[in-house]
Amino acid sequence: MKAESAPEIPDPYRAARGLSDEVQRVLRKRGNATIGTVNPNGTPHMAPVWFLFEKSGSAVYFECNSATRKARNIEANGMASVLAKGKRDDGNGLIVLGQGRARLIKGEEAREITARIRRKYMTAQGYEPVSAYLDTIDDAVAELKPEKWVAWSPARINDTIRSLPEYADGSWDKWFLPDE
Structure with missing residues (x-):
């Protein structure tokens, strides 16, 4: 019996792999990221967080309370993911x-990392x-060391839409609703 092959991913949906300069710029920006962990029953858990990316070690940090679901999930299975937009x-x-391995940090090391996270977001x-x-309320920091980085942009799809015969200057605003 011949094994069924996976369907081909359309080219515009293919993601770039790795920690490029462009990816690092997004990770250094100030904004929320979404952290994903896995609940004991296998379902996903996601939460918005302030985060800090440090290239030295390619780690992402976010503060939390050790009693939260995300912290307990990390302690239980040592896995997490981060999603950021830019x-x-x-x-x-x-x-x-x-996506990769994660651990929970407490004590003085957590306080030092927390200070760096907060300085990214707050004025003096x-x-x-x-x-x-x-x-x-926060007594811990989660450290995520992704083993896999992917980045996706709608640029190729947008360029194709702009090349449609029906597209005319200003059509973009007529065809798509603005972000809310």
């Missing part, structure tokens, strides 16, 4: 996904009062 130099979107004026509050 823009390419040409203005098209870029979606970055990292807001750092102390916001940190004082967050210190009462």
